[in-house]
Amino acid sequence: MSVVFNPIESYRDDFTFRNTSKAIKRFPFPFPEDQYMYSVNIEPALKGEAGSVFEHWFDIDEHYLSEVAERAKVLEKDPDRCLVMPHMECAAWDSLALLMTHLARDYPEWFELYQSGDQWVWVNHALNLRQAFTYGDSETLPCEPLEYITRQVQGDFAILDQRDNNLWMDAGMVTGPADWSIKFDAGMNFTQWHAPVPMAHKMGVFDRALKYLMNIQVDRPVRRLNWTMTVNPRLDTSSETYHEWGHERSLVTPDNVAQMVHLRVELQFLARLPRSHALMFSIRTYLIRLDELATQPEWACRLHRVLRELPDELADYKGLSQYRAMVVDWLKSYDPAERPCCAE
Amino acid sequence: MMRSMIEVEVTKVKQITDVIREFTLSPMTGSLPGFSSGSHIQLHLPTSVRVLKKAYSLLSDPADTSSYRIAVRLQEHSKGGSRFMHERLSEGDHLHITPPANLFAPNSFARHHLMIAGGIGITPFLSYLAEFQRQSKSYELHYAYRGGVTDAYVTDLRQAFSAKLHTYDSNLEQRLDLDQLLSNQPVGTHVYVCGPERLRLAVQEAATKNAWSPSRIHWEAFAGAEPGQAFQVELARLNKTLEVSADESLLEALEASGVEIPNLCRGGVCGQCVTTYLEGEVEHRDAFLSQADQSQQLMPCVSRGRCGSRLVLDL
Numbered sequence: 088m089s090v091v092f093n094p095i096e097s098y099r100d101d102f103t104f105r106n107t108s109k110a111i112k113r114f115p116f117p118f119p120e121d122q123y124m125y126s127v128n129i130e131p132a133l134k135g136e137a138g139s140v141f142e143h144w145f146d147i148d149e150h151y152l153s154e155v156a157e158r159a160k161v162l163e164k165d166p167d168r169c170l171v172m173p174h175m176e177c178a179a180w181d182s183l184a185l186l187m188t189h190l191a192r193d194y195p196e197w198f199e200l201y202q203s204g205d206q207w208v209w210v211n212h213a214l215n216l217r218q219a220f221t222y223g224d225s226e227t228l229p230c231e232p233l234e235y236i237t238r239q240v241q242g243d244f245a246i247l248d249q250r251d252n253n254l255w256m257d258a259g260m261v262t263g264p265a266d267w268s269i270k271f272d273a274g275m276n277f278t279q280w281h282a283p284v285p286m287a288h289k290m291g292v293f294d295r296a297l298k299y300l301m302n303i304q305v306d307r308p309v310r311r312l313n314w315t316m317t318v319n320p321r322l323d324t325s326s327e328t329y330h331e332w333g334h335e336r337s338l339v340t341p342d343n344v345a346q347m348v349h350l351r352v353e354l355q356f357l358a359r360l361p362r363s364h365a366l367m368f369s370i371r372t373y374l375i376r377l378d379e380l381a382t383q384p385e386w387a388c389r390l391h392r393v394l395r396e397l398p399d400e401l402a403d404y405k406g407l408s409q410y411r412a413m414v415v416d417w418l419k420s421y422d423p424a425e426r427p428c429c430a431e
Numbered sequence: 432m433m434r435s436m437i438e439v440e441v442t443k444v445k446q447i448t449d450v451i452r453e454f455t456l457s458p459m460t461g462s463l464p465g466f467s468s469g470s471h472i473q474l475h476l477p478t479s480v481r482v483l484k485k486a487y488s489l490l491s492d493p494a495d496t497s498s499y500r501i502a503v504r505l506q507e508h509s510k511g512g513s514r515f516m517h518e519r520l521s522e523g524d525h526l527h528i529t530p531p532a533n534l535f536a537p538n539s540f541a542r543h544h545l546m547i548a549g550g551i552g553i554t555p556f557l558s559y560l561a562e563f564q565r566q567s568k569s570y571e572l573h574y575a576y577r578g579g580v581t582d583a584y585v586t587d588l589r590q591a592f593s594a595k596l597h598t599y600d601s602n603l604e605q606r607l608d609l610d611q612l613l614s615n616q617p618v619g620t621h622v623y624v625c626g627p628e629r630l631r632l633a634v635q636e637a638a639t640k641n642a643w644s645p646s647r648i649h650w651e652a653f654a655g656a657e658p659g660q661a662f663q664v665e666l667a668r669l670n671k672t673l674e675v676s677a678d679e680s681l682l683e684a685l686e687a688s689g690v691e692i693p694n695l696c697r698g699g700v701c702g703q704c705v706t707t708y709l710e711g712e713v714e715h716r717d718a719f720l721s722q723a724d725q726s727q728q729l730m731p732c733v734s735r736g737r738c739g740s741r742l743v744l745d746l
Binding site: 126127128129130131174175177181184248249250251252294295296298299302304305306307309361362363364 | 435464465466467469470493494530531532533536538539540562566646695696697698699700701702718719
């Protein structure tokens with residue numbers, strides 16, 4: 088089944104981003120239970136159902152053109168959102184190879200790859216690009232290899248070096264983070280960049296997760312879902328643009344809550360890069376407006392219960408405290424009170 | 432676990448020295464998964480008694496995924512692995528291997544890579560050398576062997592890397608002075624050792640004596656042969672006995688017999704499949720349970736009953 092792209096939508100200013108009913112149906116609703124608490128919710132990334140967001144390693148959907156355009160806008164203002172430390176050059180090429188191979192295999196109607204030794208040709212029909220280059224020689228690409236390929240893919244990418252029994256954020260393309268910054272986290276290890284997360288450290292979540300991630304083997308990727316909420320369909324909620332989006336939390340009212348507030352779900356996917364032994368950590372973000380979500384009443388019911396019961400510390404960390412009560416109130420009508428929800 | 436195995440054909444067997452043989456393993460179609468310097472694979476060897484699992488370093492250039500090459504030394508007291516490889520395995524045979532894993536990768540922050548090999552321990556460094564040379568890294572290789580017996584690849588190495596190669600032939604009474612070598616290295620050097628246990632211990636001792644921090648000392652390790660030994664398990668409440676074979680986890684055996692256990696990571700960290708046991712000795716391999724909890728609980732996705740002990744689960 089071929090993916091059809093929406094005309095370019097915006098993730099800023101006039102916020103024209105919308106989900107079609109098809110996108111709503113495949114939205115990765117992240118709550119298996121009526122309560123939410125941190126856990127090591129990582130699983131082998133086995134191939135999912137056809138058409139689902141889990142079908143391929145790198146999901147391309149109707150928002151492809153819009154996300155690519157948004158990334159270009161962010162990079163125009165702030166080129167340092169893509170960074171590759173000198174020792175990560177091999178991992179950058181590894182990332183390019185992994186992405187091109189999988190995209191060409193999984194979406195042959197949009198992407199093609201021809202390889203003859205180190206002479207490669209990449210064709211992207213969606214963006215009308217054709218690039219012949221020498222694998223391993225950056226001079227033969229219009230820009231650095233990680234930047235070149237991730238400008239043509241949805242989702243953010245952190246490339247983690249594995250050494251000294253830890254993972255280090257030494258490269259990445261991050262233009263749509265949920266309140267963090269690649270520039271701030273650059274060079275940090277797994278323990279350091281998770282330092283701000285409340286509660287989970289005491290639970291031992293990160294120590295266990297780190298062991299598991301360092302053991303990921305070639306062709307055996309893993310995945311997990313993470314979530315937060317965002318006011319307006321804004322992809323770039325990076326720490327350095329806080330002044331542009333932070334105040335929007337105070338614009339939510341009972342009248343506009345269903346149109347302004349979005350559930351933001353990250354499909355996090357981790358794969359071993361075969362040649363460099365680095366780890367690719369891709370963060371594919373899905374946004375859904377509250378009233379879009381409520382077209383699936385069982386989701387609205389479950390979200391109502393999760394948000395109502397969410398510990399304050401967690402709500403504060405996710406930045407929901409200012410408007411959580413309004414969201415809970417709006418969702419109340421979808422909760423048939425005592426019966427457990429049946430959302431999956 | 433079998434789902435991830437790769438079938439390969441032995442396309443070339445080459446005698447390197449009297450006791451060392453090289454095997455080229457080629458895919459049945461297409462190419463093999465990529466790998467990084469220092470990676471190893473596990474071979475499943477169908478000996479007459481049972482399937483033996485043996486890990487070997489990949490010695491080929493990581494840039495080439497058209498085949499893998501490994502080298503095997505015939506061990507005098509072989510329990511069957513190296514003997515099988517030397518006496519039974521020939522060109523045209525088919526084998527199953529695991530995808531590559533790496534517990535011996537070069538450190539990307541090293542300013543200088545100091546490699547110390549003993550005999551057949553040269554193999555992982557052959558894959559290091561290919562990348563180091565391509566990436567213009569700073570390195571040197573010290574290679575100790577017995578001339579004519581364990582001096583694999585020494586002629587090739589002399590030709591390609593003469594300026595960076597230092598050899599020590601025990602037949603000629605040439606000795607590697609580790610203390611001197613390790614007391615004389617630039618700051619930021621990482622040392623890698625592969626070879627007999629006594630060589631590894633000697634390198635660690637000399638490095639410690641010369642105040643090297645442990646994070647700069649690396650030695651080759653292989654991932655354990657997983658899942659492990661076969662064992663028997665009793666399900667107390669279901670009144671059932673199951674055989675768990677060497678090729679499957681306890682969780683997989685339970686699932687195969689129709690017992691549903693909640694699970695997620697299948698790697699001993701998420702805690703979902705925690706199960707209470709009533710009797711038996713357990714080989715705990717998880718990173719989830721506290722030591723206290725391990726006296727009553729186990730994670731069947733990774734942990735196993737000890738061979739010969741009677742494991743009874745509260746299921």
